[in-house]
Every structure is written in structure tokens, then in C-alpha cells.
Amino acid sequence: MESLELTLGHPAAVEALERTLLDGLDVERCPQRSAVPVPAGELLLMPAATGAFAGVKIAGVAPANPAAGLPRITGSYLLLDGPTLQPLALLDGAALTALRTPAVTALALRALAGPDTAHLVVFGAGPQAFGHVAALRAVLPLERVTVVARRPGPATELVRYAEGLGLAAAVGGADAVAKADLVVCCTTARTPLFDGRLVPDGAVVAAVGSHEPDAREVDEQLVGRADLFVEARAVARREAGDLLMAGAAEESLVNLSELVTGRAVVRHDRPRFFKSVGMAWQDLAVAAAQYSENRSSGSGSSHSLSAT
Template sequence: MTVTDRLPTIPVESTPAQAIDTIERTLLAGLDPEDVPARSSVAVPAGELLLMPAAVSSHVGVKIAGVAVGNPARGLPRITGSYLLLDGPTLRPLALFDGAALTALRTPAVSAVAVRRLAVADAAHLVLFGTGPQAYGHLAALLAVRPLSRLTVVARRVEAARELVEHARGFGLAATVGAPDAVADADIVVCATTAREPLFDGTLVPAHAAVVAVGSHEPTAREVDTALVRRSAVYVEARSAAAKEAGDLLLAGWHASRDAGVNLAELVRGEETVPQDRPRFFKSVGMSWEDLAVAVEMHRRHEGN
């Protein structure tokens, strides 16, 4: 029997609200996203293999994730993987988590932390691009931080869009399938797709709106256009990560040292005033500290601590 055979596999069962609170507490406690180890990426025949380590004094964790571009055609998830949690002082393995499920939970939680501070208080209309796990996860997470009453789903596959619409109606939302120009009437826009080119005309986004893009961590892919980036106040998880992976920003000519951009810790701690005269754009590439924070919290609850 190996060490991992004896490890508990802990279900990813945290609620969106719990995950959101965990991310916020982690940042308020002083974590600096700029100091977190960078993601490693290796090209493999099926797609991409990602290695994401993170450490604090109490725990260490690493996610090994696969991005298999051909999986959806096989009826399989595009993102796969596992998360290994270790004891910090001894590096003794403690638990395993489903890496894809963890990603589907923590990414919307991070977005919701940003939206809680960037979206207008009465934000009611969400325009959501995409129909995958991240789309469902973002709907649940944003319902926890804003009084949404209306949803417009924009997607390439009409049937998948209709399924998400029916799901949203179960929450009492007035949900419909729409077109990209629906952003002109949005309070919040979320892009959670595999697109490599802009999904909509950024000049249409109202000045009061908050926009979130989570679909890519590649410097050559983007979901929003140059027009939106240049007219928006920009927010990122970490400037160091965005400078390497945020194609939405890099392809628009954004440069971390020149154009700054507020990182998530600075936003959560209230170190920067959020402007109200232009869109607020949060670009997320996904970082290893987010997985570690949520995994540690779930392990503690599982152990009854």
C-alpha cells in the first residue's frame, strides 16, 4: 500500500459563500499574491499539463491539472487533475481533492470577491458568456454577492445555453439566451469560455459595469478586446502573473510596470479607490494560493477543526 492509498479523498463540498469568505480571509490575513510561485506549463500530446504549487507555514499544496482540448468531443471534462495537500512543517501528505472540482469552486469565488467590490451595489443583470462548469459556478457565486434578477446567456451551442437558462430560472432569475450586444445593458459581464478572440465590442459596455474574464491563462488568447481594456480600470490577481499569462491585457498593449493595475489583495484591503466613471475589468488567470486556501479550509472542516 502506498502513502497516497492511505490518504483520505475529501469531497469538494464547500458552498460558494464559504469559498468566497475563505479567499477574502486569506488576503486580509496578509497573503501577497505577488510572492506566490508561478504556474509551470508543459505541452503534452493531449494538450497541456499544469503544475501549481503553493505554501504557507501550516500547509503545502500542489495541483496537477490537465487541459485536454479534445475531451469535450469525447464527452469528458476539458480540465482534469488532482490536488495534493501536505502538512506544512513535515510535508506529510494529508489529503487528496478532485482538482477539476476544486478549480470549478475557487475560480468563481475569486471572481465574486472582486465583483463584491467592483460591481454596483444593485447590480441585477448578468451577461454570461459560456456554458461550462465555470459558467454554472460563476452564476452561483455571484448570486451570493449581488441581487441578480436577470441573466443573459451568450454561447455558441444554443442547446447548452438553453440548459443554463433553465438552471438559472430555478433560482428565480429572468433568464434568456442572447447575443453579444447584450453587454450594452449589463451590470456585470462574465467571460468563461475557451475563446481566443474577443467575444464582444468593448465600447458597448456601460461605464457602471464590472467585467470579469476567466477563460484563459495564455498570453496569446483573450476574451475581451483592446477597447474595453483601454477604457477600464484594470484589476488582476497579481501583476506578476498577469504580465506572463493575461492575454486579454497583453494583447491590448498593457504592461505591468507601466500601466500598473490593482491586484486583488490591494482591492480587498481597500488600498485603492474604485472609480465609478468607467468600467471595472478584473482579469483572472487562476493562481495556486487560491487552491491551497480553499483546500485547507475544507480539510479543517473535514477533520472537525
């Protein structure tokens, strides 16, 4: 078994996710995430298997870590051979999460955004905010970024990072959503970050900060106005507090595979809202793509990630 460093770029991660869905993965039947409360926070167990590969992520969520200069998300990912379940590789679970979560958002927002998308408003200035700016810059014609964050130091760092990607960037307030084409929420907030009535009809909003039924980053005003998109209806029903607390009906939700395969109708006369809680198949898709890239470049052999 080898230890793999994550070297995939955001476009390759987006492609791996898209390919998995186009190959026919049934997102509504994927294994559930197990969550166990522990004194420091929460332990998550996320298994998945699709064709040539299987894998499991063991992740820790430690809310007190950032104050001590440590990452909030910890963990490891074990990649297995699908037919034999023999271990193939070990990856950094936190790094994998930091790559695949923005890639999922980028895949969804690429399909939901309008052709003239230019202005991104991002809430938060942690690793996920940095990853989302980079991933969305890679798939959409962004021109400028407004950063809304509690701490001025990290917010300024994110502005400089965005400028390094060739974007105009500045720190702003929550009312910046009124002039946004995209709004992405990457925070640990448990209550809404902005007034959903301010979001323009043509804008797209994504919330990725929580996987708990009693936490949300957007309000019922936005949910009530928007067309609603999720990774999977079954998962949203259990974990998507943004939707559950707003009383969204399950039948109003469109899943990501329907969006990617073109079966979903995307309207641009109202907001579109994508709620992500994270699913194990996403980690597997990206980990398998990294393994295949390493094998291809090192020995000329590779595996494909295909659904069963």
C-alpha cells in the first residue's frame, strides 16, 4: 500500500466527479455517513464502492482546533481495490475534503450559472473558501470576488489569493449579495448569514458549511424563492438544515446527477440554490482519479471508476 499526495487540480477533480455521475452512479442509494459524537467534536465514517474501487474516509470534526492553530477537519482516506478489497493507497482525509468539496460545488454551479457570471461573493475565509475561489475560477468566467468574513486577517489573505488568480477582489459586507452572480457560503454558521430577499433573481447560491439538520447558512426567504438542487434527495432529507429548517418539500429537490446528465430544467428567472453536505462517493471518485493518475504516469496502467 502506498501513501498518495493529492496533486490533482480542480478541473481534474471536477471531471472525475462528472464522469462518475455520467457512468450511472445512483446517488440516492449510496451508503449513509455514520456520525459519532466524541468529547472533541464528531467522528465521521464514510464508505463507498463504485466498480473498480472501494474506499472509506475516517474524518474528525474538532470545532476547537482552529483556536489552537490546528485544522478543524482531520482524518485519513483508505482506497481499496474494488473486486478484492485489498488496500491500495492512503490519502490525507482533510486534504481530500478540501479538494472534493469545492469540486462538487464547481460541478453544480457550472451547470446552474448564467453565461455572464462575473461576481462571486464568498462567505468565510477558511480552507474551503480558498478552495471554492480557485475551483470556481477554473470553471466559470469570474472577474471579481467579494469576501465576507468575521476576521479581517484571513479575509485580507483570501483577497490577496483571489488577486493572485487574476481576479479583482475586496472585503465587503453581507449586503454584497444584492449585486452577486454567485454566492458561496463556506462557514460554520448555524444561523443565516444574509437576507435571502436581497439575492437577485438570476443569481446562484451554494451552501457547503454544515451537514447537520439544525444548522443553516441561508434563510427561508431564499429557499422559498429558489429552485433547489442537492447532491441527493435522501441525504438532504437527513442532513440539509438549510432546507429542513425552511420546510422545503422533498419533491421540490433536484439531485446532482439529474443536473449533470441534463435531465433537470435550469431556469434563470429565479435564484438557484445548491445545498451540499458531502457524500462518500465524491471522496472515492477523487481518490481513485489520483491513484489512476499516479499509476498511469508511473507504470503506464490505470483504473477507471465505473458504476455498478
